[in-house]
Amino acid sequence: MDYFVKEQSIVRKIWGKSDTILFIFAGAAAEFALNKAVDWLYFTGKLPSDPLGRLFSTVRYARMIVFAPKEEANKAIDTMRKIHSAVEENRGATIPDWAYRDVLFMLIHYSISAYELLEAKLTEAEKEEVYNVFYRVGDRMGLKELPSNYIEWLPVREAHLQANLQKSAFTADLFKQYKKHLGSMRFKVLIEGQKLVCPDKVKTMLQFSDFSLLTPIVPIYKVSRLMKMDWLLKGILLPADYKDQINDLDVYRR
Template identity: 85%
Template sequence: MQYFVEKSSIVRKIWGKSDTILFIFAGAAAEFALNKAVDWLYFTGKLPADPLGRLFSTVRYARRIVFSPMEEANKAIDTMRQIHTAVEQNRGATIPDWAYRDVLFMLIHYSIASYELLEKKLSDEEKEEVFNVFYRVGARMGLKALPLTYTEWLPVQKEHLLQDLQKSKYTEDLFKQYKKHLGAMRFKVLIEGQKLVVPDRVKELLQFSDFSFLTPVVPLYKISRLMKMDWLLKNILLPADYKDQINELDVQPE
C-alpha cells in the first residue's frame, strides 16, 4: 500500500510525538496572530472562541495526512480545500493564495525548528523531505507559485515574512484569548516556548527578547523523556481538558 508519507520518513518521526507537535503549534500560534490575512480566522469566530480546540482540529487533519494511505490523505487535503471554499463563499471573497502559502510555510518551518530543538539537527536531505511532503499538500490544494525545492523555498519564506506579517488588533486579541484559555502561568510558558522556534521577523514584531527561560530547561526535559518522566511535566503544564488528546498524539496511527 502506498502512503502519502513513507513509514521510514523523518516527517513521521516529527509528527509522531506530542511535544514536537506542541512546539509546532506554539510557533504557528504566534505567526498566525501576525498574518495580514488573520481576519479570515475571525470570520467564523471559531478561532478566538476556542483557540486550543482549533489547534487540535488542525492537528488531526495534519496527522491524518502524514499517517494515511495516499488515497485517504488526498481526501483529507481535498476536504480542507472544500472547507475553505465554503468559508470564501459565505464571506463573498477569496482567501489570497499567499495566505495559503503562508500556512504551508509555517508547517515546513516549525516542523524543522521544533524537531531540531527537541531532538537533533536535520540533514539537508531530511529538510528536503519535510519540504517535499508539504509541497505535495500545497500542490494538491491547487496553490500557485510554490518553490520546488527546500533551497528555493528559503528566500521565498523570508520574503513572505517581510511582506505578509504585521502587528494588528487581531494580534492583540488572539494573544488575549491564548492567555484566557491557558491561564497566566501556562501562557507565560507558551511565550517562552515561542521564542525558541519563531523566526527573527516574528520576534521583532512581537517584541520578544532573544532569551527564553526555557533554554536551560530543554536539556532537562530531554533527560526526563529518557527517564519516562516527561508525563509529569506535561501534566503540570497542559490544561486538564486536553490531556487525553495530547497523549493521543504520541500514538502513531496504523
C-alpha cells in the same frame, strides 16, 4: 500499502510526538497572530473562541495526511480545501493565495525548528523531505507559485515574512484569547516556547527578547523523556481537559 508519507520518513518522526507537535503549533500561534490575512480566522470565530480546540482540529487533519494511506490523505487534503472554499463563499471573497502559502510555510518552518529544538539537527536531505511532503499538500490544494525544492523555498519564505506580517488589533486579541484559555502560568510558558522556534522577524514584531526562560529547561526535559517522566511535566504545563488528546498524539513513544 501506498502512503502519502513513507513509513520511515523523518516527517512521521516529527509528527509522531506530542511535544514536537505542541512546539510546532506554539510557533504557528505567534506567526498566525501577525499574518495580514488573520481576519479570515475571525470570520468563522472558531479560532478566537476556542484556540486549543482549533489546534487539535488542525492536528487531526495534519496527522491524517502524515500517517494515512495515500488515498485517505488525499481525501483529507480535498476536505480542507472544500472547508476553506465554503468559508470563501459565505464571506463573498477569496482567501489570497499567498495566505494559503503562508500557512503551508509555517508548517514547514516549525516542523523543522521544533524537531531540531527537541531532537537533533536535520540533514539537508531530511529538510528537503519535510519540504517535499508539504509541497505535495500545497500542490494537491491547488496552490500556485510554490518553490520546487527546499533551497529555492528559503528566500521565498523570507520574502513572505517581510511582506505578509503586521501587528494589528487581531494580534493583540489573539494573544488575549491564548492567555484566557491557557491561564497566566501556561501562557507565560507559551511565550517562552515561542521564543525558541519563531523566526527573528516574528520575535522582533512581537517584542520578544532573544533569551527564553525555557532554554535551560529543554535539556532537562529531554532527560525526563528518556526516564519516561515527561508525562509529569506535560501534566503541569497543559490543561487537564486535553490530557487524553495530547497523549493520543504520541505515535512514537520512548
